[in-house]
Amino acid sequence: MFHLYLTLAYTIPNIYVFFRINHLFIGKGYKLWYTLIYILLAAVYPLNRYLPDNDMNLEMQILDTVSGYFLPFYLYLFLSVLVYDLFLLLNLLLNVVSAKTRKLFLYRFYSLSALIFLSVAVVIGGVINLNTIRVSKYHVILPKKNSNIENLRVAFVSDIHIEQNLNLGFLEQFVQKVNALQPDILLYGGDIVEGDNEHETSEAMESVLKQVQTKYGTFGVVGNHEFYGGQEQGIFFSRAQITLLNDTIINIDNAFYLAGRYDQHFRNRKSIGEILQYSSAELPIILMDHRPTQLQEVSQTAVNAQFSGHTHNGQLSG
Incomplete structure (x- = not known):
């Protein structure tokens, strides 16, 4: 469609x-x-x-x-x-x-x-x-609360729009750059997969993405293009060993909470309050939401940092 x-x-x-x-x-x-x-x-x-x-x-x-x-x-x-x-x-x-x-x-x-x-x-x-992958570095101070870690190195990527004709070398270069950063965790901000069917991706692409090395794992949320292409069920993500957080929140090794929201394209997505009810105030909370909207609402919650994509580098200067 x-x-x-x-x-x-x-x-x-x-x-x-x-x-x-x-x-x-x-x-x-x-x-x-x-x-x-x-x-x-x-x-x-x-x-x-x-x-x-x-x-x-x-x-x-x-x-x-x-x-x-x-x-x-x-x-x-x-x-x-x-x-x-x-x-x-x-x-x-x-x-x-x-x-x-x-x-x-x-x-x-x-x-x-x-x-x-x-x-x-x-x-x-x-x-x-x-085809030119650039790394932008940001230093963000979050409240430690009762976290058992002092620092967290987060790698975040969004809006790759993987299609069948995507050069496999691009993904290999991406994985090499991510691994060179030695991140504790890798987050995908949505619109990772393009296309109308599961054939838009290949086993080779999934195999390359599985080579990412992190301490806590690789997590992601779906964007509007995953819904356009019928990829919101996460078949590709599962094969690429990317854990999707669809309106849910998890405790990462008693270090922090990581929450992920469905894209706004999904009309029945939960409110931020419904998602956070399964967390406590003892640990920092990181949120992933494909579109950087409803920021005022999120700012009034216990969320300490939000990672979003969709705007293709439009929400932050530099």
Whole structure:
């Protein structure tokens, strides 16, 4: 269902882009070829989403990987064309570029090339950013209470959006970085798995994630994308030896409490009060909630620290 909505969100802007490029830049002698090529390329992503996931050969794997870049490319092409249209509206007042100039072949060629180049450049930059794992370090002071530890090193990761075409080397690099930090515990903040079915992940991916080494273990919560893809039951997490905390709280070796909430997508999730009723005030309480919302409510409870994702580095600066 998630990919159905995504396909609709992909198709509607594409219709706009198709007609605007056709009107603004394509000469009469090239319109048929333009139409055929555009439809062929634009159809790659939605068609690939509905192909069977099992037993893909090399060619299908390449197609699956390439199609994953079509979605952001057409998104930024849509935005680029939209900005160009805004420029044309402004040009009606300022007359920076005359109507005669806009009809010239070279002007149309270079303008269209610039829009395509800009979209490709942004996607390439996004791919580089995606595959560059950065570690941000924070020092947080919590009340010790009756905890039997003096310090706690927490590794937290969120919004990986693992798909079938994810490079296994990325996960291997991730595990190496986590292990190099020597964390006491690893927390997953949700949106770890993408996709409409369990075939979006593989045994190899699960095997890599099981190589994480911590003192207290690996825990996580589900995000909205796990619900979109039907992964909220936690099959992948169980196989990867990640303990899901779904509206529950546990005592970690009499050192602290760790609580986890269902994502807000789950309408029947418990209130923070219902979850905390199984804890005491004798130990620090750490909470995981995929979305950084209801912070005012949480701040009025015994929770000492909350870990959230969802905003892709939007809730904290630096």
